[in-house]
Amino acid sequence: MEATTFVLFGATGDLARRKIYPALYNLFLDRKLSHSFSVVGLGRRELGDEAFQAMVEKSIRDFSRREVNPSASVRSFLKAFQYNVLEVGNAEDYLKLLQRVEQLEAGKGSTPNRMFYLSVGPEFFEPIALNIKESGLGAAKGWKRLVIEKPFGHDLPSAQKLNLKLSEAFSEEEIYRIDHYLGKPMVQELDVFQQTNPVLHALWNNRYIANVQITAAETVGVEERAGYYDHVGALRDMFQNHMLQLLMMLAIRLPKDSSADEVRFKKKEVMESLEPLEEGNIGSEVIRGQYTAGVIKGKPVPGYLAEPGIPAGSVNDTFIAARLQIDDPFWKGVPFYIRTGKRMKEKSTRIVIEFKEPLKQVSSAEGEDIPNLLVFEISPNEGITLQLKARDPQHKGKFKAMHIDFHTSSIEIPEAYENLIHDALRGDPSFFAHWNEVELSWKWVQPILNAFAENTVPLHTYAAGSHGPAESDQLLARDGHHWWLDAAGEADEEAGEVAMRDAANF
Ligand code: BG6
Numbered sequence: 293m294e295a296t297t298f299v300l301f302g303a304t305g306d307l308a309r310r311k312i313y314p315a316l317y318n319l320f321l322d323r324k325l326s327h328s329f330s331v332v333g334l335g336r337r338e339l340g341d342e343a344f345q346a347m348v349e350k351s352i353r354d355f356s357r358r359e360v361n362p363s364a365s366v367r368s369f370l371k372a373f374q375y376n377v378l379e380v381g382n383a384e385d386y387l388k389l390l391q392r393v394e395q396l397e398a399g400k401g402s403t404p405n406r407m408f409y410l411s412v413g414p415e416f417f418e419p420i421a422l423n424i425k426e427s428g429l430g431a432a433k434g435w436k437r438l439v440i441e442k443p444f445g446h447d448l449p450s451a452q453k454l455n456l457k458l459s460e461a462f463s464e465e466e467i468y469r470i471d472h473y474l475g476k477p478m479v480q481e482l483d484v485f486q487q488t489n490p491v492l493h494a495l496w497n498n499r500y501i502a503n504v505q506i507t508a509a510e511t512v513g514v515e516e517r518a519g520y521y522d523h524v525g526a527l528r529d530m531f532q533n534h535m536l537q538l539l540m541m542l543a544i545r546l547p548k549d550s551s552a553d554e555v556r557f558k559k560k561e562v563m564e565s566l567e568p569l570e571e572g573n574i575g576s577e578v579i580r581g582q583y584t585a586g587v588i589k590g591k592p593v594p595g596y597l598a599e600p601g602i603p604a605g606s607v608n609d610t611f612i613a614a615r616l617q618i619d620d621p622f623w624k625g626v627p628f629y630i631r632t633g634k635r636m637k638e639k640s641t642r643i644v645i646e647f648k649e650p651l652k653q654v655s656s657a658e659g660e661d662i663p664n665l666l667v668f669e670i671s672p673n674e675g676i677t678l679q680l681k682a683r684d685p686q687h688k689g690k691f692k693a694m695h696i697d698f699h700t701s702s703i704e705i706p707e708a709y710e711n712l713i714h715d716a717l718r719g720d721p722s723f724f725a726h727w728n729e730v731e732l733s734w735k736w737v738q739p740i741l742n743a744f745a746e747n748t749v750p751l752h753t754y755a756a757g758s759h760g761p762a763e764s765d766q767l768l769a770r771d772g773h774h775w776w777l778d779a780a781g782e783a784d785e786e787a788g789e790v791a792m793r794d795a796a797n798f
Contacts, residue, residue: 294434295328295400296717297393301420302411303333303344303375307441309351311472312411315709317352317360320369322706324714328400332392334378344375357707380416386427393429405434407716414443418457425461439468439716442533443524444725447741448734455727464727468716473534473641474541474723475708475715477700478670482541482643483555485676487548492666495647496545497622502663503773504628505644506538509636511588513756514610518601525609527744530632532737536563537725538670539628542643543618552722556729563732565620574743579752579764581611583635586756593635593756607751609744610634613764615771629768629775635756641670644776659684659691665776675699 298316302308319325333344349370353360360366376392378385397404408424410417417440424430424438438458445451458467473479486492495501508530514521521529544558569577584595596602596610611633618628647664665679675698682694706714715723743749752761759765759775768774 294405295326295397295402296330296405296407296434297396298329298331298407298409299389299393299429300331300333300409300411301378301380301416302335304335304337304339304347305411307411308333309347310355311707311709312409312713313348313351314356315707315713317356317369318358318706318710319714321358321365325717328402328404330372330374330396332389332396333373333375334389335375336377336379338377339375341374345370345373348373380412380419380423383423383426386423386429390427390429397433403434404432406430406432406436407439408437409439411441414446414454417454421458421461430461435466435719436462437466437468437716437719438462439470439713441470443528444469444533444730445734446524446528448731448738451730451734455731465721467727468712468721469725469727469730470712471533471537471725472708472712473537473670474725475710475712476641476670477705477708477711478668478674478676479538479541480711480723482668483544483546483550487546487550498624498626500647501626502646502648503626503768503771504542505646505768505775506535506542506628506630506642507644507775508535508538508632508641509638509759510632510634511636511639513583513593513596513635514599514602518599522602522606522608525744526612526632526634527609527737527740531612531614531630532733533725533730535630535632536733536736537729538641538643539616539630540729543623543628545622552720555722556726560726560728560732561620562618563729563736565618565623566732566736567617567619568736569739571739571743571748574740575749577615577767578740578743578749579611579613579631579761579767580609580744580749581613581633581752581754581761581764582606582608583610583633583756584753586635586758588635588637588757595756596635607744607747609751611636611754611760611764613760613767614740615767627768627771627773629773631760631764631775633754633760637757637759639672643668643670646773646776657689657691658687659693662691662693663776667776669699673699674705 300308300312316325349366374392376389378389393406406429410420421438430436445454486496540559540562543562544555546554546558582596585598586593597604597606613629613631616628616630645666649664659681662681664681667677669675678696680694681691684690684692712723752763754761765774
């Protein structure tokens with residue numbers, strides 16, 4: 293690890309406290325930070341270095357996955373943290389920052405590098421990047437990198453404009469666009485599984501796969517983010533970025549030991565092969581939903597329109613499901629069903645692959661229709677389950693589901709932000725969104741955004757605590773499929789009798 297100054301914009305913010313400091317602390321414990329690593333935290337608030345270090349200490353005590361013991365090692369971790377006041381639009385503040393960074397670098401032996409991390413609202417991305425350039429901060433002796441949080445644009449034109457502005461200060465190779473789903477350990481394994489396991493590699497195509505189901509369900513509502521969320525909805529907040537990234541990671545086919553460039557090239561190819569939606573078929577391929585009052589884990593919760601800060605009559609989407617098709621030789625004919633929503637029955641991000649049964653007999657044997665499924669549980673639990681059909685030894689003539697399971701305990705596993713910050717420090721962009729992917733995602737999503745804005749797609753409702761609107765089940769039912777299971781392996785009552793019978797066996 294090389295000498296690096298980590299310049300953090302938004303150092304007193306929620307993301308920094310919940311994710312970034314705990315991630316740095318765990319990297320420090322794992323000896324993945326260089327000895328010459330320092331952090332300059334920036335914010336509008338007046339704060340001395342000591343008060344800043346106390347804030348960082350509290351944040352790691354509250355949020356680190358590993359316990360923080362009072363020890364010399366915590367003190368030596370905190371020593372790396374310094375604080376500067378900075379008003380985003382004030383050029384003077386950048387010059388003061390430059391002085392501070394240069395002082396820090398003067399004490400370091402090797403060529404110093406600079407990593408600029410933008411944990412701030414999107415309206416600040418452009419002015420910060422341009423001020424970094426103007427002030428000379430961008431003229432690092434070693435490398436310089438820009439790590440930038442989502443949202444990257446509000447639609448296609450704004451994303452293109454932002455990218456153009458950023459490229460005045462940083463090259464594409466220097467920009468690390470965070471999509472924290474790409475940092476989730478199970479997501480980082482998806483390509484490896486099919487590359488390195490010949491069994492999966494051989495089956496990863498339309499000859500053997502009937503459909504792919506990608507779900508990111510949340511139990512939380514809009515929380516305190518009404519102002520933000522009512523302008524973005526599930527389509528911009530989750531679908532354009534996280535969900536399409538999951539699709540790309542699952543659908544790419546890579547040679548063993550591929551480079552970051554190959555990964556990104558293949559992801560771009562997947563996006564280019566995604567069949568575009570036309571104005572006329574958005575209504576049939578996309579389901580828009582909004583939650584009404586309901587019960588989650590035994591507690592009544594209000595509907596979206598009754599949440600604080602949501603304007604009366606809002607038609608914002610809190611749920612979206614869509615049916616996507618990839619037009620390439622591997623995936624043609626395999627529907628990818630994607631759904632994501634707030635206030636759903638459970639918190640679960642998972643991918644279910646349902647295999648075809650080419651030799652299926654029409655028979656009335658009980659359990660005959662149990663499918664062969666491969667389930668990737670991404671979060672909050674992490675695991676893989678393979679469901680196979682087996683003869684029931686106790687009841688000849690019947691079949692039952694057999695499961696091969698692998699689950700990990702979360703405390704041992706690095707969090708998404710640890711993986712991503714470590715990769716950015718090492719200069720490995722494999723799990724960051726390249727501009728090509730971001731632009732192609734916006735291009736694919738733009739007709740849906742237009743249809744939502746023009747209100748030409750129905751807004752369905754669903755009760756909080758359910759699996760989303762009934763119409764999202766119909767999206768699959770017309771292909772003869774249904775959503776498989778929730779994370780607890782419970783029957784999905786809304787998905788019909790067959791699902792209930794099969795799910796009960798799962
Ligand atoms: C964020 C969205 O990107 O992802 C939030 O802005 C959402 O609305 C969150 O709650 C979900 O992340 P995770 O890791 O909890 O699934």
